[in-house]
Amino acid sequence: MLLWHVLILKKDIKMRFNYECNDCKNVFETDEVVYQCPICSKEQEANTFPKGNLIVKLNKDDLAQLKQKDHVDMYDFFPFDVPDRDVYPVGNTPLARPKRLAKELGLTNLHCKLDSALPSGSFKDRASQLIAAQAIHYKMDKIALASTGNAGAAMSCAGAAYGLDIILFVPETAPVNKLMQSVLYDATVVPVKGSYDDAFALSIAYTSEFGGINRNTAYNPMTIEGKKSVSIELFEQMGRKVPDVVYVPVGDGCIFAGVYKGFYDLFEAGLIEKIPHLVCAQSTKSNAISQAFKNNHFKAIANASTRADSISVSTPANGRMAVNYIKASDGWCVEVDDEDIITAQLKLTAKAGIFVEPAAACAWAALKQDKDHLIKEFGSDVDVCVLLTGTGFKDMAVFENRVSIPKAIENSKAAVIARFKK
């Protein structure tokens, strides 16, 4: 066991914790901000998933205390206090029961978790909430990150709400519509003549030079820790139980790891007896984690190119942890074609009133493709939850040449009659 230095707990730390490396399993105890395992993060090999991501491990005795409570919420499980929670109200997203589609699939206990309803329109608000709390805890007022999409928007949204400076590094070629939200939230957006990886490295250069917290996804372990809130919320929303199976859309594998971590903490607290089976839903055009799970390797793929751009990832930043958690939850992977993702998106909208972006629809498409296996394995009353991670308004361009607005009719009663007469 390696100790960076002796843990000195600050009074306002809510729950004691240390960090464990996902790869070498060394435990690090520190009250300073840390990002990656200093040993494994140096062992990167070309064309493989990165190593050295840290897991926040909560103190077992502190967790066990939570079993006594009649009601728990995410804040009970967070390492830092979240101040002024209503300033940036993250959580309590609706749990929809899409009756018409459930009937069509032959499933009687089907839920959709609508994280599209979070303040900036995506699941990434969950991570940004805890990162904002981390910055406030360490008395820092700057947060830097690299992102081309939802993470940048979510962090910028939190920055606007709390009055924190957000410095967002983006590749020069990032799509304008994805960046617009961050510009509107008044973040400092820094386009970089380079790739996402270059923007990532520059954001780290920024924090080492100017201070502040770095929120890069997977790099800062508190991103995964924040994302776990969804599972704790589900536990209470479902009447102090958890689903049998959860479908999660996956790119880098951080959301997947967060979902697992929430259930893991509930399990460690003695509040649930079993972690749900977690299903990793990917596009066939961006399937690095699924292939790694199936073929027992950690190889990057060449040029991921799914239309569901939020999950288009060649070298998943949290791929190793995600594969571990697919196994630990006795889960599996489903790969779906892009066409099926868009069909799923349109169907969820028209037949359930649920409007999500393509990345989120990937989870629904995976459930649809997997339904026979699911029913055979668990029965038609299996308790299923599909995680819908982003709103459809994020990417309206996807509907071009697929959906059109009807032509205007003349302004007359005769035109109405002509339009509707059978």
Ligand SMILES: Cc1ncc(COP(=O)(O)O)c(C=O)c1O
């Ligand atoms: C809407 C949405 N869904 C799913 C994902 C996938 O999350 P991860 O990359 O952590 O696997 C993302 C990531 O950006 C996202 O924005």
